[in-house]
Amino acid sequence: MSFKDIKGEACAIDFLKNAASSDRVASAYIFLGPSGCGKKLTAVNFAKLLNCSGPIEGEPCEKCGSCNKINSSAHPDVLVLEKEEKKAEFGIDIVLEAIRSVSLKPYEARKKVYILDDADLMSEEAQNAVLKTLEEPPQDSLLILMVEDIQAIPATIKSSEKILRDDHLVDVKDARVLARLSLGSIGKALENAKDGFLDKRARTIDALKTTKIFDSDFEKMKRGDFIGCLDIMLSWYRDILVTKAFAGKDASILNIDKIDEIKAEAKRLSFEYLDSAVNAIADAKDHLDRNANPKLTMSVLGIKLEERG
Ligand SMILES: [Zn+2]
Incomplete structure (x- = not known):
């Protein structure tokens, strides 16, 4: 499966391809969208593209060692972390282990990529740990959080909403929209509220x-x-x-x-x-x-x- 197989996400894909080709890759991305919209496929392809030894027209080659390892889930630097099936929440133990290894240099990849599926099902403790890592991101690593329900990221959206409302007296309805549109970045939400x-x-x-x-x-x-x-x-x-x-x-x-x-x-x-x-x-x-x-x-x-x- 390559980028071409992902439907309806052309914007995100072009954006990521541009980021990869111009070497302007952020240290973290939130992929937001309903399940089945191709978030995981997009994330894995992005990981392939960033590490491919010979991309062809902005697509991973699907032939090199790196592409092959990622396709068979055997690449030591590209990890997809998921919630354990029987648990309701994404456990802090998995997240802490990911954070620890994010801080280490990649074994062989150019870019270590951690893909956290169901990030909205992380416990609040786990979310806080992730958010702290995002404030000081390690250089050779990239974290992709996949989220279905933006409101379910309490540590970001809900607290932004509350700060806007309680500390800055923003109208309840406006606070809700501003928090969402800034994806929980309180700095951006405040700037927008004033602006x-x-x-x-x-x-x-x-x-x-x-x-x-x-x-x-x-x-x-x-x-x-x-x-x-x-x-x-x-x-x-x-x-x-x-x-x-x-x-x-x-x-x-x-x-x-x-x-x-x-x-x-x-x-x-x-x-x-x-x-x-x-x-x-x-x-x-x-x-x-x-x-x-x-x-x-x-x-x-x-x-x-x-x-x-
Ligand atoms: Zn390749």
């Missing part, structure tokens, strides 16, 4: 629906604002894609307060359109990262998004 993020999101979503992306707003925006705007677009189309593909499973929806609008858009827009929209937005983000002109980048994106499928 009129929800208004910005409302304007961006409106712009997407009417495809009038180029109003006077863009005249005043800075590079960082454009990237923020693209992130909002990605979260929006991501939510619509997940809703369309996995109807009735709302646990991983980020824009949770807009669920009715998301459902309506999921009916209206085709998979083909959503896929191409997400790719176009990811491309725009990549261009901005490489210092392209923001207004030009956005106007190319606007033209692509207007070509409705």
Whole structure:
């Protein structure tokens, strides 16, 4: 199985391929989505790509020693950790062992990859231990947490929500959305709370629906604002894609307060359109990262998004 066999996750896959080819791999990723959406396959392929000795057009070769070992679950540096079947929670013992070995150098791989399946079923103690590791990540290692229900990560989402509400007097409903959209990063959630993020999101979503992306707003925006705007677009189309593909499973929806609008858009827009929209937005983000002109980048994106499928 390669990236080509994974359906409906084109955005995430292109993003990871770009990260791998430009050597900008983060030290941890959270893969969020309902079970069966290809999270594990994507994670294993990413591990293969990072360690493959001769990738072909952004795909692992499937022939080298590293690819073969990963395919037969025999690679000493690529581990998929799962909850024990009979237990309700992901035990602290498995997690502590993983954390200990994450801090050691890889045996033979370029990048040691730990894939934690069912990370939302980790005990709170285990989650805290993982989060601490993520604050000071080891250089040659990569941790991928696979999560089905974003709300089930109490140590991150719930505490962010509570801090926003109790310490910063953010409205209950807004706190819920901000915590989700920042994937539990309290720094990002706070920045957004102060920054009129929800208004910005409302304007961006409106712009997407009417495809009038180029109003006077863009005249005043800075590079960082454009990237923020693209992130909002990605979260929006991501939510619509997940809703369309996995109807009735709302646990991983980020824009949770807009669920009715998301459902309506999921009916209206085709998979083909959503896929191409997400790719176009990811491309725009990549261009901005490489210092392209923001207004030009956005106007190319606007033209692509207007070509409705
Ligand atoms: Zn290979």
